[in-house]
Amino acid sequence: MTRSRKGPAALVALSLIAPLPAAAQDFTELLEIRRVKETLDLNQVPEPDLSQVPAVDAQRLRDYRTLTAGALQHAAEPMQAQLAANTFGDLCARYLHYELHDAAAVCLDQLRELAPADFQWAYFKLLLQIASGDLEGAVAAAEEALAIRPDDPSTLIRLAELQVAAGDIDGAEAAYEAAIEAYPESATARIGLGYIALERDDPAKALQIFQEVAASQPEGSEANHHVGLAYRALGDADRAAEAWRLNQDVLIPMYDPLLERLRPLEEDVTLPLDRAVAAAAEGDYDRAIRLYEEILEANETDEEVHFRLAGSLLVVGDDERAERHLRRTIALNPEHGPAHFALAMFLNRAGRRTESAAHLERAADLMPENLPWRLERAQMRAGTGDAAGAISELERIVAADPAMIEARRTLAALLIGSGRAEAAVDQLQALVSLTPDDLQARFNLGLMQFETGRYAEARRTLDEALERFPxxxxxxxxxxxxxxxxxxxxxxxxxxxxxxxxxxxxxxxxxxxxxxxxxxxxxxxxxxxxxxxxxxxxxxxxxxxxxxxxxxxxxxxxxxxxxxxxxx
Known part of the structure; x- marks a missing residue:
């Protein structure tokens, strides 16, 4: 529940604050002292087990609970009651943030009783039910939240996901469409519609949707993973693999009121670098860049800040400055493997492949345990005509991780291209075991078995492929x-x-x-x-x-x- 996603600009961050004459008020209605004290009872909220929470954060939670108890006890006028209610809400949000579900559930129920028309508590209840695995309760919570705010995109998207899990494809489609109507730029909702198309055996429509989303996202977006799934459903394994190679797990932004609610709670106790990292994780790259630059003004030799700044600059398309900061990272620390790798990927996209290959080789040498980097190195070797070097590296990779699908797929293709059909059969058999729905792997296995005289095996392989893909x-x-x-x-x-x-x-x-x-x-x-x-x-x-x-x-x-x- 702590995974960050930045919200769309069209939506404002949820807040307990609403304007009152000459004062700031936390709920949407004036809360009287008596109602606050009768409804919010911290004694009924169980003390959570903090053994799995980092020590510093655990102490902050204890301190904040003490602060909340004092605020409730000493509230003697309306404004103090408002502040006490706000502090109680902050504590509840913190419990939810750290997945302390039992404590969060009790305080959420109290907050919903105190302010039944306040959307955020219904939404937080939805998140809690999802995190607890109570899908039926989550659907009910989503409906309660939508009764307060019928066109909230994040709630509609979560409801759609729940309906998909329950097998209600029609209901999920309606919820996704409503989310898009409320916020047309919602990439998450459009991805959802793509999966609806796949559920309805319409991979061509799914592909169109996923490609449109990918085109609207930064380079390396996880939307490319969905494009690959659509190509695989269409039986085009080569294009699927190419799409998956483009995926660098850059998150598709999704607005999450919980994280928006927590950000101001944490900023007063978080170090500058942590704030910058959090901003980048939430997708607020402009803010992250500004914070990173402020840190560098104080310490220009901080290699990690240069590296992280380069990452944010790449996302926003400022390639020239990103390259400069990556090179500065390497100048400060020539053994910074991630910087070599990031620079290699950037240079390769820019068509500067010779220099890219050098940095990629260096990155993989510095961190040989990073098999995905070594896979990239092998693929780059193959792309530059060094098939033998690529095969040698790929054989070492699959020996280290026999379940690394893309490595086996690439190795099989290179072995076929090199005329080593017998060796290719071994890789393809392993690949089919790992990915039974990989049509291209099954076809290639049957073809290689045919070409190497394993006729009975080839027939079994092709019969099984035809059963799955008639x-x-x-x-x-x-x-x-x-x-x-x-x-x-x-x-x-x-x-x-x-x-x-x-x-x-x-x-x-x-x-x-x-x-x-x-x-x-x-x-x-x-x-x-x-x-x-x-x-x-x-x-x-x-x-x-x-x-x-x-x-x-x-x-x-x-x-x-x-x-x-x-x-x-």
Whole structure:
């Protein structure tokens, strides 16, 4: 619950403060002393177990509880009652912030009784129910919050997420759409609609939504992860992998009143660097930049501040200054691995690949335990033509972390490209075990098994792929060719090969597909039909290339001799 997300500019931070004549008031209605003292009873709020809270923060919580008790006890006039109520609310927010749920639940109930029309307490109750795992209670809390503020985007988004979890896709869609109507720029709500499209088996619509969100977000946005999921649902593993490579886990901003409520509570006790880091974590990069620069005015040699400032500058698009601060970080500490890595990624995006590669090599050498960096290094080596160096690095990576999916995927592709089909089979088998819904991995595994003579294994692999992805043309085509041409009698099935190949030709009458249908017909003993379709394939080749290859002419002669084709 402590994960920060910056709120949209169109919404104001929630506050207990509302204007009164000549004074600041914390609730939206005038609270009388008696009502405050009767409703807010700190003795009923259990003392939380602070053993898991950092020692400094735990002491602050104890001190703040003592402060709250004193404020309630000594409230003798309306303004003091208001301040006491405000302090009680601050304590409640702190308990919620540190996930001290039992204490937070009791004080929230008291605050909601005291100020039933105050939106934030209903919203905080919603957050508490979600954190506690009470989804039914969370839905009820969301409905109560929306009764107070019907068009609150953050509440609508959380309600939509709860409805998705409950299987109410229609309700979730309506909630997401209402959130977008209230705040059209809400990337989080649009991401939600993308997942609704995926739930309804419409990955093309989901892809369009996710791509629009990604285009509106900073470089490296986690929106690229969602784009990759849509591509995977469409069966395009290569584009999915490319989208995932673009994801640098830059959060999609989402307004969260709890964090807005807590920020002013913590600023008076937080060091300047902590305030800057918190601002960046909340997405308030302009404020973070300003705070970092103030720190550097006092101490220009602080390498960590230079590095963090560079990160915020990159997010807002100030590349020139970001590069300057990254280089200053490295000048101050040549062994600052994260700075080398960040500079390498920046230089690569700018097309300065030689220098980028040097910094990436240095970063990975400085922090060999950072496998994602080493994966980036391997991919950069592959991109510059050093396939052997990339394969060597990737083999070490998967040995260190056998479950690192992207490393295995990249290694398999490089092994295939290097003609090492047997080694590729091993990587692809592991990849299929790790990612059963990876169509491209299953297809490539079947293809490599076919090419290495593992015909029975290839059939099992392709049959399983077709069970999961019955509409995939490439899988149907490869299986049809295997069933038609395998030298293994137990693998061949001419009749099924014809059915598969015919379905492929009906959808895409491409040259290779026409030829596979001819192979299947020959295996089924229908040689006259095989000759007809092979002649169609030859005509298609002549139209495309101006002539025919000897191999395809030999196949025609084979069928005319009433002989089926066998794979080598």
């Amino acid at each position: 509409a995939d043309i490439a899988t149907r085509h490869l299986l049809a060719r295997l069933l038609a041409t395998s030298p293994d009698d137990a693998v061949r099935d001419g009749a099924r090969a014809v059915d598969l190949a015919q379905s492929v030709v009906d959808e895409q009458p491409a040259l290779d597909h026409l030829e596979t249908l001819a192979m299947a017909l020959a295996e089924a003993g229908r040689f006259d039909d095989a000759v007809t379709w092979q002649q169609r394939a030859l005509e298609a080749e002549r139209q495309a290339a101006g002539g025919n290859s000897p191999q395809r002419l030999d196949r025609l002669a084979l069928y005319q001799a009433r002989q089926p084709l066998r794979a080598p």
